[in-house]
């Protein structure tokens with residue numbers, strides 16, 4: 002079997018994705034890589050410290066391990082990229098081109114690259130946001146995601162590159178720490194609640210956003226990657242979703258499990274970023290084309306998240 006390389010494996014998604022891919026394919030067949038050397042992925046199987054902006058180093062690792070598939074998870078996320086727009090653009094675009102070019106040359110056969118709900122913008126319909134609609138992102142992160150989607154489609158159409166993509170909503174997980182996104186509040190709130198502390202959300206009380214629990218996100222990612230090529234009809238990026246909630250709705254769901262928990266909202270600049278994003282997404286094309294179906298609703302996600310964080314703390 003040709004091996005799998007995960008770039009940005011030490012991040013929020015990589016931590017869970019690498020663990021699942023290693024369970025499915027055997028640890029020796031999944032090479033984790035990142036700028037840093039996180040224990041979560043480096044101790045459990047092959048690991049390469051790799052700067053994904055270095056095209057030569059990326060090529061060398063790809064050839065040495067006989068890589069067939071790359072999951073490209075390196076990016077500067079929304080809130081961080083707004084603080085350094087040019088660096089964010091460069092990192093997000095340069096690394097995507099390096100990976101797409103390896104596929105164009107035939108060195109690898111398949112690429113996964115995630116887009117985001119940040120690719121939508123202020124004039125995109127906010128309810129039941131369609132797969133094909135106005136996209137006018139107002140952040141450098143969103144601009145890089147929309148541009149990346151179009152480049153993926155271009156490489157597929159012009160060069161036959163098998164690149165597949167999902168527009169992830171905000172992702173909630175217990176294993177990896179969040180990486181500077183606008184939806185990080187929905188993870189921090191669980192840690193504060195378990196610590197017995199009051200929580201202040203940096204998003205406003207009416208700020209509903211599409212969200213997903215990480216186990217669903219990993220299932221969606223792997224289902225898309227395993228789908229027969231002819232079923233993957235969209236080569237920009239697929240809408241996928243599971244949940245949509247405001248900070249008070251999440252707070253109330255946690256309160257049901259931890260009755261003394263209190264929360265409030267004090268919006269900061271991240272609320273303005275989220276104001277340009279959809280509130281709920283139509284993912285019917287992903288359901289029709291490759292059978293996407295989420296498993297976790299809000300109460301199930303909250304119960305599982307609290308249980309897993311309690312287990313983690315007691316270890």
Ligand SMILES: NC(=O)c1ccc[n+]([C@@H]2O[C@H](COP(=O)([O-])OP(=O)(O)OC[C@H]3O[C@@H](n4cnc5c(N)ncnc54)[C@H](O)[C@@H]3O)[C@@H](O)[C@H]2O)c1
Nearest residue numbers: 009011012013014036052053074075076117169171172180
């Ligand atoms: N987490 C979310 O809620 C979410 C939502 C939508 C889309 N996404 C997308 O999914 C992907 C992964 O997101 P994440 O939340 O895991 O991000 P993250 O910030 O947690 O992880 C990114 C990882 O990339 C690494 N990295 C940064 N620069 C690098 C470089 N030059 N070379 C190698 N590694 C480098 C970082 O060390 C980090 O471990 C990104 O493309 C992101 O835009 C994430």
